[in-house]
Amino acid sequence: MHVRACRTLRRMIWGRYLLTAGLQGCRCTVSCHVQRHFGFLPDDVKSLRAVVNPDVSKIRNIGIMAHIDAGKTTTTERMLYYSGYTRALGDVDDGDTVTDFMAQERERGITIQSAAVTFDWKTHRINLIDTPGHVDFTLEVERALRVLDGAVAVFDASAGVEAQTLTVWRQAQKHHVPCVCFLNKMDKPAASLSFSLESIRQKLKANPVLLQIPVGSGKSFSGVVDLLTNQKLVWKQRSGIRSMRDEDDGRMFESKPLDQSDEPDLLQEVTEARAALIEQVADLDDEFADLLLTDFSDNFNDVSSIKLQEAVRRVTLARKGVPVLCGSSLRNKGVQPLLDAITAYLPAPNERHHDLVRWYNDDLCALAFKVLHDKQRGPLVFLRIYSGTLKPQTAVHNINRNSTERISRLMVPFADQHVEIPSMTAGNIALTVGLKQTVTGDTIVSSKASAAAAARRAQSDGGAGKKRREHADVVLSGVEVPEPVFFCTIEPPTMAKQADLETALTNLQREDPSLQVRVDADSGQTILCGMGELHIEIVHDRIRREYGIETYLGPLQVAYRESILHEVSTTETLDRTVGERRHVVTVALTVAPLDTLTPGSSCELEFTEELGGQLSAAVKEAVENGAHSSFLQGPLLGYPLQGVSTLIQRVNMEPGTSPAMVSACVSRCMHKALRLAGGQVLEPVMSLEVTVGEDRLSSVLGDLAQRRGTVQDIQSRHDDKVLVATVPLAEMMGYSTILRTVTSGNATFTLELDTYVAMNPQDQNSLLKKMSGLL
Numbered sequence: 062m063h064v065r066a067c068r069t070l071r072r073m074i075w076g077r078y079l080l081t082a083g084l085q086g087c088r089c090t091v092s093c094h095v096q097r098h099f100g101f102l103p104d105d106v107k108s109l110r111a112v113v114n115p116d117v118s119k120i121r122n123i124g125i126m127a128h129i130d131a132g133k134t135t136t137t138e139r140m141l142y143y144s145g146y147t148r149a150l151g152d153v154d155d156g157d158t159v160t161d162f163m164a165q166e167r168e169r170g171i172t173i174q175s176a177a178v179t180f181d182w183k184t185h186r187i188n189l190i191d192t193p194g195h196v197d198f199t200l201e202v203e204r205a206l207r208v209l210d211g212a213v214a215v216f217d218a219s220a221g222v223e224a225q226t227l228t229v230w231r232q233a234q235k236h237h238v239p240c241v242c243f244l245n246k247m248d249k250p251a252a253s254l255s256f257s258l259e260s261i262r263q264k265l266k267a268n269p270v271l272l273q274i275p276v277g278s279g280k281s282f283s284g285v286v287d288l289l290t291n292q293k294l295v296w297k298q299r300s301g302i303r304s305m306r307d308e309d310d311g312r313m314f315e316s317k318p319l320d321q322s323d324e325p326d327l328l329q330e331v332t333e334a335r336a337a338l339i340e341q342v343a344d345l346d347d348e349f350a351d352l353l354l355t356d357f358s359d360n361f362n363d364v365s366s367i368k369l370q371e372a373v374r375r376v377t378l379a380r381k382g383v384p385v386l387c388g389s390s391l392r393n394k395g396v397q398p399l400l401d402a403i404t405a406y407l408p409a410p411n412e413r414h415h416d417l418v419r420w421y422n423d424d425l426c427a428l429a430f431k432v433l434h435d436k437q438r439g440p441l442v443f444l445r446i447y448s449g450t451l452k453p454q455t456a457v458h459n460i461n462r463n464s465t466e467r468i469s470r471l472m473v474p475f476a477d478q479h480v481e482i483p484s485m486t487a488g489n490i491a492l493t494v495g496l497k498q499t500v501t502g503d504t505i506v507s508s509k510a511s512a513a514a515a516a517r518r519a520q521s522d523g524g525a526g527k528k529r530r531e532h533a534d535v536v537l538s539g540v541e542v543p544e545p546v547f548f549c550t551i552e553p554p555t556m557a558k559q560a561d562l563e564t565a566l567t568n569l570q571r572e573d574p575s576l577q578v579r580v581d582a583d584s585g586q587t588i589l590c591g592m593g594e595l596h597i598e599i600v601h602d603r604i605r606r607e608y609g610i611e612t613y614l615g616p617l618q619v620a621y622r623e624s625i626l627h628e629v630s631t632t633e634t635l636d637r638t639v640g641e642r643r644h645v646v647t648v649a650l651t652v653a654p655l656d657t658l659t660p661g662s663s664c665e666l667e668f669t670e671e672l673g674g675q676l677s678a679a680v681k682e683a684v685e686n687g688a689h690s691s692f693l694q695g696p697l698l699g700y701p702l703q704g705v706s707t708l709i710q711r712v713n714m715e716p717g718t719s720p721a722m723v724s725a726c727v728s729r730c731m732h733k734a735l736r737l738a739g740g741q742v743l744e745p746v747m748s749l750e751v752t753v754g755e756d757r758l759s760s761v762l763g764d765l766a767q768r769r770g771t772v773q774d775i776q777s778r779h780d781d782k783v784l785v786a787t788v789p790l791a792e793m794m795g796y797s798t799i800l801r802t803v804t805s806g807n808a809t810f811t812l813e814l815d816t817y818v819a820m821n822p823q824d825q826n827s828l829l830k831k832m833s834g835l836l
C-alpha cells in the first residue's frame with residue numbers, strides 16, 4: 062500500500078515535471094553559511110528545448126558501479142532528489158526507487174537492468190546509468206561501461222573493495238574509464254576511511270587521491286571537510302528523525318571554513334591530509350609540480366583550491382589517480398559534493414577519444430547499447446551518440462545488419478518515463494522508437510553512403526598498403542558476451558503457446574545478449590543458457606509476467622566443455638555420387654590438445670604453409686566450415702570443444718567436387734580424429750568469495766570441503782572473515798539456500814567463472830554414467 066502510494070506520488074511528480082520540463086539544477090548560495098538546495102519552484106521553470114542539447118563540455122555520461130548492496134541505487138536516488146528531479150526520496154528497502162523500475166527489481170531490492178537516467182546538476186547535464194552489482198549481470202555493467210565517459214565506484218566503507226567491485230573495476234580499466242570513488246555507509250560503526258583507502262590501493266592497485274576528511278564516525282558521522290577548500294560541510298541531524306521522508310532530507314547543510322574553533326584533532330588531521338594531497342598531486346602531475354616550485358615554493362599550502370582542482374582533474378583523466386570522497390547516502394550526507402566531483406573531475410564526451418569516430422566527421426555515428434521491449438511501442442533502443450545529430454522521423458543505416466530503418470520517435474530517458482525531443486547531438490544518450498532490427502552492440506549511421514565515405518577515409522588514412530575490411534573499420538566495437546555456464550530446457554504449457562514463447566525469447570535475447578537460446582538437435586527441445594541460477598530464474602519470471610506464459614524449466618545443468626588428451630593424425634576420404642556428379646575428396650589432418658585453458662579459450666585451426674598457398678578461398682572456407690562445425694560438439698557428451706588445435710595437412714579433390722562435400726569430409730575426418738584422441742571433460746570452476754562472521758566460518762569451510770572446493774585465502778575484515786576459494790560449478794547448485802542455512806543468514810557470497818579445468822578420471826566417469834542414465 063505504502064509502495065503504491067509512493068509510486069503514485071512519483072508519477073504525479075513526473076507529470077508535473079514533464080509539464081514544466083523542469084530538469085532543474087539546484088540553486089545554492091556558496092557564500093552563505095547555510096547552503097540550501099532547492100528543487101522545483103514555480104519561477105524556476107525552464108523550457109525543455111533550452112536544455113535538451115547542452116554544450117558538449119557540460120555533459121557527463123556516468124556509470125555507477127559497485128559490489129552488490131554497496132548503495133548504488135540509494136546514491137542514485139539521492140542524486141535525483143538533490144538535482145530536483147524527484148520530490149520524494151525513494152528507498153530500496155521500501156521498493157519504490159526510480160531506477161529499479163522492473164517489478165522484480167522492486168520486489169527483490171536489486172538492480173537487474175541498467176536504467177539510464179538524465180538530470181541536470183547546476184550547469185551540467187548528467188546522463189547516469191545505474192548498473193547492477195550481482196555477478197550474473199556483469200554484461201549489463203560491461204554494456205554500460207562501453208558507452209560511458211566516467212564512472213563512480215561506490216563502496217561500503219566498512220567492507221572496502223569487495224569481489225564484484227574488483228570485476229567491475231577491471232572492466233572500467235579495460236575501457237579506460239576514469240573513476241571517482243565514493244566511500245558510502247560512513248555512518249556504519251565499522252566504517253573505516255583508512256581501511257577502505259588501503260583496500261583500494263591493495264586490491265584495485267589504484268592510487269586513491271583523498272579529497273575529504275570525514276567529520277565524526279559511525280553514528281556520529283555528520284559531514285566532511287573538503288581538503289581543496291578547507292570548507293567544513295555538516296549535515297545536522299535533527300533529533301528524533303529516522304526516516305528519509307521526514308524533513309531531514311539532507312538538502313540543507315552547513316558550509317563554513319574550518320577554523321581554530323574546530324576540534325584540534327580534526328584541524329590536525331585536515332592540515333596533514335591537505336599537505337599529503339598537495340604532495341601526492343604534485344608527484345602525479347608535472348604542471349602542478351612546476352607551479353608549486355615556481356609560485357609557491359615558500360609554502361605549498363598557499364596554492365589556490367582552483368589550481369589544485371584543475372590538477373586533480375588532469376590526474377583523474379590521465380587515470381594516474383582516483384579522487385576519493387565519503388558520505389552516507391542513506392543518511393543523506395555527502396551526495397551533493399559527490400555530484401560536484403562528478404562534474405569537476407570526470408570527463409566530458411569530447412575529452413574522450415573514440416578512435417574511429419573521426420572518420421564520420423560531423424555525420425551521425427551512434428552505438429546501440431541497450432534494447433528494451435515495450436508492449437505498446439515495440440523495441441526501445443538506447444543509443445550513445447558519438448558524432449552528428451539524431452532526429453526523429455528519419456531513416457538511419459545499421460552497419461552490422463546492413464539494413465536501413467526508421468526512427469519514429471526520439472526521447473530523453475528518465476528511468477521509466479521518457480520525454481520526446483526534436484533532436485539530439487553528439488555526446489548524449491538518446492532513446493529511440495522504431496528501430497526493429499537493431500540489437501545491442503550495433504553501429505547506427507545516417508546512411509549507407511555515409512558508412513562508405515567513412516570507410517574510404519579510414520582506408521586512405523590506413524595507407525594503400527594496408528588493405529582493411531571496410532566493415533570492421535567503421536563499426537564501433539560492441540560488448541564481449543561472456544560464455545553462459547548454466548543451461549536448462551524450457552517448455553510452454555501447451556504446444557499452442559510455443560510460438561508466443563519463441564517471440565518472448567527472441568525479444569529477451571535482443572535485450573540481453575548474455576541469454577542464449579538454442580534448439581537441441583536430438584530432442585527438439587528449447588534450451589536456455591544463462592550466466593547463473595538467478596539469471597535463468599529472472600528470465601523465467603519475466604516470461605511469466607511480461608508475456609503471460611507459464612513455462613516449465615527442466616533441471617539446471619552445468620555447461621561443460623570438452624577437450625582431447627592426445628595428438629592424433631588421420632585421413633578420411635569421401636566418395637559420393639549425387640545425381641550425375643561424383644564428388645571425391647581426401648583430407649588429412651592432425652588434432653592436438655592446447656596447453657593452456659582459460660574461460661572462452663577457443664579452438665585453433667591452421668593449414669600447413671604449403672597447403673595454405675595452394676587452396677582456393679572457396680575450398681579454404683569449406684574446410685573452415687567443416688572444422689568449426691566439429692568444434693561445436695565434442696566426442697564424449699556433445700559439449701562444445703575447447704583448447705584443441707587442428708592442422709590441415711592435405712586436401713585432395715577431384716574436379717567437380719562441391720565445397721559442401723569438402724566440409725562434410727573435414728567434419729568426418731575431425732570426428733574420427735577426436736574420437737581417437739581420447740575425450741576429456743572440462744568443468745567450469747568458479748571463484749567463490751564468502752563473507753561470514755568468524756563464529757560461522759568453520760561451518761562454511763566444512764560445507765565447502767564436501768563440494769570439492771579449494772580454499773585459497775581467508776582474510777579478516779573487521780569482525781568478519783572473507784573466504785576466497787575455487788569450487789566446481791556443478792557443486793554449487795542452490796548454494797545460496799545452503800549458505801543461508803549453515804550461517805543462519807549471516808553470510809554473503811559472490812560466484813564468478815574462473816576457468817575450465819579437466820575433470821579427474823573418477824569424477825569424469827561418474828558424470829558420464831550419470832549422463833547416460835546409469836547412475
Ligand SMILES: Nc1nc2c(ncn2[C@@H]2O[C@H](COP(=O)(O)OP(=O)(O)OP(=O)(O)O)[C@@H](O)[C@H]2O)c(=O)[nH]1
Nearest residue numbers: 129130131132133134135171172194246389390391
Ligand atoms: N547504513 C547505511 N546503509 C546504506 C547506505 N546506503 C545504502 N544503504 C543500505 O544498503 C542496502 C543496499 O542499498 P542499495 O542502494 O540497494 O545498493 P545497490 O548497490 O544498489 O544494490 P544492488 O542494486 O542490489 O546491487 C539497502 O538496505 C540500503 O538501505 C548508507 O549510507 N548507510
